Amino acid sequence: MPKTILINGAFGRMGQLACDIIEKHSDFTLVAKTGRSDDLNLALATFCPDIVLDLTSASSVWENVQIMLQHRSFPVIGTSGLKKEHIDLILSQSQEKKLGGLIVPNFSxxxxxxxxxxxxxxxxxxxxxxxxxxxxxxxxxxxxxxxxxxxxxxxxxxxxxxxxxxxxxxxxxxxxxxxxxxxxxxxxxxxxxxxxNREAYMPGLILACQKVTSFNRMYYGLDICLEG
Ligand SMILES: NC(=O)c1ccc[n+]([C@@H]2O[C@H](COP(=O)([O-])OP(=O)(O)OC[C@H]3O[C@@H](n4cnc5c(N)ncnc54)[C@H](OP(=O)(O)O)[C@@H]3O)[C@@H](O)[C@H]2O)c1
CATH class of the missing domain: 3.30.360.10 (Dihydrodipicolinate Reductase; domain 2)
Incomplete structure (x- = not known):
């Protein structure tokens, strides 16, 4: 059964490439694309995707993750620029909620x-x-x-x-x-x-989306996906 995905930041350079690849991949069904003018909270409540992939900007990613943690989707955060203290907080919040996810500032x-x-x-x-x-x-x-x-x-x-x-x-x-x-x-x-070019990030991005639903806490980096 393909996993459903919502891509936030879908209209940016990484987002557009990710949409193309995910739409063609038999493991996934792309259920929604959101951008700056969309309400992420509403989109997650409406589509209830298995996975939410964030490819936005350093200035919005912290707020986006806080919204994601209120839903039961598995977040894959590809946006770079999260501060160390925010990363630590997200890791502990996800552990409390037993919510699996990945923060991957480099998918290569x-x-x-x-x-x-x-x-x-x-x-x-x-x-x-x-x-x-x-x-x-x-x-x-x-x-x-x-x-x-x-x-x-x-x-x-x-x-x-x-x-x-x-x-x-x-x-x-x-x-x-x-x-x-x-x-x-x-x-x-x-x-x-x-x-x-950005194509280099796509195999790691796919791998992250394939693996994330098996996690029961948030991990930092792609390393965990290359285990086993
Ligand atoms: N993990 C990796 O391997 C990897 C690789 C490359 C890049 N990145 C990172 O991925 C992010 C995106 O990169 P990019 O090159 O695609 O940048 P980009 O072309 O600027 O795209 C970002 C997109 O996100 C949108 N956006 C900004 N704030 C948003 C919000 N609050 N909600 C929804 N959408 C929002 C932007 O809309 P507007 O145009 O309206 O601002 C834009 O369409 C960056 O943080 C970049 O550093 C990660």
Missing amino acids: LGAVLQMRCAEQVARYFAKAEIIEAHHEKKLDAPSGTALATAARIEKAHPTSACKTPIHSVRLPGLVAQQEIIFGAEAETLSIVHNVL
Whole structure:
């Protein structure tokens, strides 16, 4: 039985692509598309979708999640820019309500795998730096992915207390790129990940929507979907 989905932010760049892919996918039925001028609360009450996918903006996502938590749909939050304190609050609210969901600021499978590779390398290389480069419309710097990568590198090294510096580039012509350079005595090791266009996010977005209905609390990141 296909799962029903409502896409909020359906008329934006990510939203339109997600609508096209979800509409063609046999696991899902797209029951509603909402945008800025729609009433999300009313739409969720009317359509009661299994899943609600949010692809809106950093300024509206917190409010959107609060509305979603009042309904029994499984939220998949693809919008980036949620503050750390808001993420922590959402995770605990969902646990209280036993409501499954996902917050995935980066749907790219390559980005998840790059972080996992970096954790392996960090066990042996004490020093690393990250260069992240994005299109000029990306407002946050460093990117959430770069911050998460740095935190995982620092945690993975058994003894190093080194911080992992992050260098941010914002230029036209770029989509998203992240290079992690590890340095040790007389050698370096680089792990590079490139996103060429938004299609790169769609396999992870589909995976998140397929897995989310099996969760009984909210998770942060796509990692949980790659387990098992
Ligand atoms: N998770 C990932 O892998 C991933 C990848 C790429 C981008 N993103 C993030 O996804 C979000 C969307 O990206 P995008 O490139 O599609 O941006 P976009 O083209 O600006 O689209 C955002 C859409 O959301 C609408 N919107 C804004 N506030 C809303 C609200 N309160 N309720 C309903 N709709 C609202 C906007 O309407 P208006 O045009 O009227 O403002 C617009 O149509 C951003 O946060 C971006 O950083 C995530």
